[in-house]
Amino acid sequence: MRITRAGREFKACCPFHKEKTPSFTINDAKGFYYCFGCGAKGDVLNFVMKHDNLDFRPAVELLAAEAGMAVPQDAPRDIVREKKQKNLYDLMEDAAQWFTVQLHDPRHGDVLEYVRRVSWIAKRWRSSALVSRRIITMP
Ligand SMILES: [Zn+2]
Secondary structure (H helix, E strand, C coil), X not given: CCEEEECCXXXXXXXXXXXXXXXXXXXXXXXXXXXXXCCCEEEHHHHHHHHCCCCHHHHHHHHHHHCCCXXXXXXXXXXXXXXXXXXXHHHHHHHHHHHHHHHHCHXXXXXXXXXXXXXXXXXXXXXXXXXXXXXXXXX
């Protein structure tokens, strides 16, 4: 995935639809992406979930692992226990908030810094290309 700077943003060909002229923009400062071609948008977590077809937690764990840190195992379960009476939507919202708080915790500053670096897309893109190649060459 070739990323070029365009003013305050970065541009690339969208990984979510076929195109020859880049309409996929990354706002590094605000930490989100938007595609003018297909309307795909979100933050780094959303990108990894969509790009790698992962659920929320595995996506967080993958990002954390790439930044060299572990996601606490018990905290989301505590949330589940607490919010058992709430519906699934509220639960997802709480979990999302929990992860957001964790990401912005100064103790986890390295993750946020990693997340903010634009190289994340190139990295995700490269590793998924490696994975698909590995699948193809598997006996
Ligand atoms: Zn697109």
